[in-house]
Ligand SMILES: Nc1ncnc2c1ncn2[C@@H]1O[C@H](COP(=O)(O)OP(=O)(O)O)[C@@H](O)[C@H]1O
């Protein structure tokens with residue numbers, strides 16, 4: 326199988342064998358041209374001859390149509406995931422016309438009906454979702470640390486910071502530190518507050534910035550980089566059974 330995750334910044338793919346083991350995996354920035362990036366990967370994909378392609382995309386109809394066109398050349402059946410708020414594994418009261426497919430799949434990949442869970446996706450946007458015994462209670466969306474820095478850069482005259490590392494949440498004494506620490510604290514502080522309000526929820530983090538952010542969270546965090554893949558596998562597995 327070939328699994329694709331088209332996020333706002335990166336395209337992730339996983340090739341798996343018949344017992345579900347990952348045989349090849351990568352994550353690449355697509356610079357809003359995912360179809361062109363896929364074109365360059367087709368040789369690699371064909372070598373593994375997957376019999377199906379399952380896709381999560383939050384890139385919208387126009388880019389999805391371009392992706393479809395590229396994939397149709399492979400002559401391998403493919404399908405985009407559609408959010409199902411009444412799924413057997415997890416119910417959700419969130420507006421299902423709006424809920425991002427990657428957010429939903431990350432939750433589907435994590436959900437455990439015996440647990441209370443807080444699933445945090447740290448991608449281009451940071452999403453924080455609460456799940457109570459397989460019932461999605463809703464969540465929050467924040468701009469990532471990078472998007473926050475870009476918005477300060479473009480919305481102010483005197484903040485000209487466009488690089489530097491996010492490594493502390495203590496107060497800063499320079500613009501550079503104040504910007505990075507303030508931004509990191511806005512996300513870490515929100516996570517700490519949400520987990521304070523929901524003390525018996527297991528905190529699970531995934532996505533490109535999960536390691537950077539989790540270090541400063543004052544609760545045990547489970548880092549999982551397989552959530553979306555697991556959600557895709559569960560989604561198509563269930564759909565084939567019904
Ligand atoms: N300027 C930037 N804007 C957004 N993300 C950036 C930027 N620079 C680097 N990144 C990295 O891009 C990665 C995006 O993570 P990922 O989980 O793949 O997100 P998405 O699913 O939204 O594409 C993060 O690791 C982040 O650190």
Ligand SMILES: CC(C)(COP(=O)(O)O)[C@@H](O)C(=O)NCCC(=O)O
Nearest residue numbers: 332333383423424425428448449450
């Ligand atoms: C919240 C997101 C932007 C996160 O995307 P990502 O950071 O993974 O690229 C995406 O899931 C999305 O576009 N969601 C639609 C809005 C919603 O979930 O309500």
Ligand SMILES: [K+]
Nearest residue numbers: 332427448532
């Ligand atoms: K993502």
